[in-house]
Amino acid sequence: MIHPITLSLLLILGCSPFAAAADTPAAGEATKVERLKTDQWCWTHDVPKDKCVTCDRKLIPALKKAKDWCSEHEAPESICVKCDPKGAKAQIDALRPTEKPKDVK
Numbered sequence: 001m002i003h004p005i006t007l008s009l010l011l012i013l014g015c016s017p018f019a020a021a022a023d024t025p026a027a028g029e030a031t032k033v034e035r036l037k038t039d040q041w042c043w044t045h046d047v048p049k050d051k052c053v054t055c056d057r058k059l060i061p062a063l064k065k066a067k068d069w070c071s072e073h074e075a076p077e078s079i080c081v082k083c084d085p086k087g088a089k090a091q092i093d094a095l096r097p098t099e100k101p102k103d104v105k
């Protein structure tokens, strides 16, 4: 036999219109970064344009000055996948624009 209170509780939970709408965004996302725009992204090397030293070696002094440089791997420290494969990848994924331009292969 089901207790009347248990029964009404089950009804509330089962029929609540809010039950389906409880689609809350995943809590505890470590770093909140602003997604970059399509033209700020180097689609060839899959990194932010202002950190793509493969395209533009002239960026290196600025990155060094900003203490965002891994001299061991010749890459910006914040996206150095060799130093921090997981963290750097998460950083890149968080920054990558959602829309890829059509002319990019």
Ligand SMILES: [Zn+2]
Binding pocket: 042, 043, 044, 045, 046, 052, 054, 055, 056
């Ligand atoms: Zn590039």
Ligand SMILES: [Zn+2]
Binding pocket: 070, 072, 073, 074, 075, 080, 081, 082, 083, 084
């Ligand atoms: Zn490194």
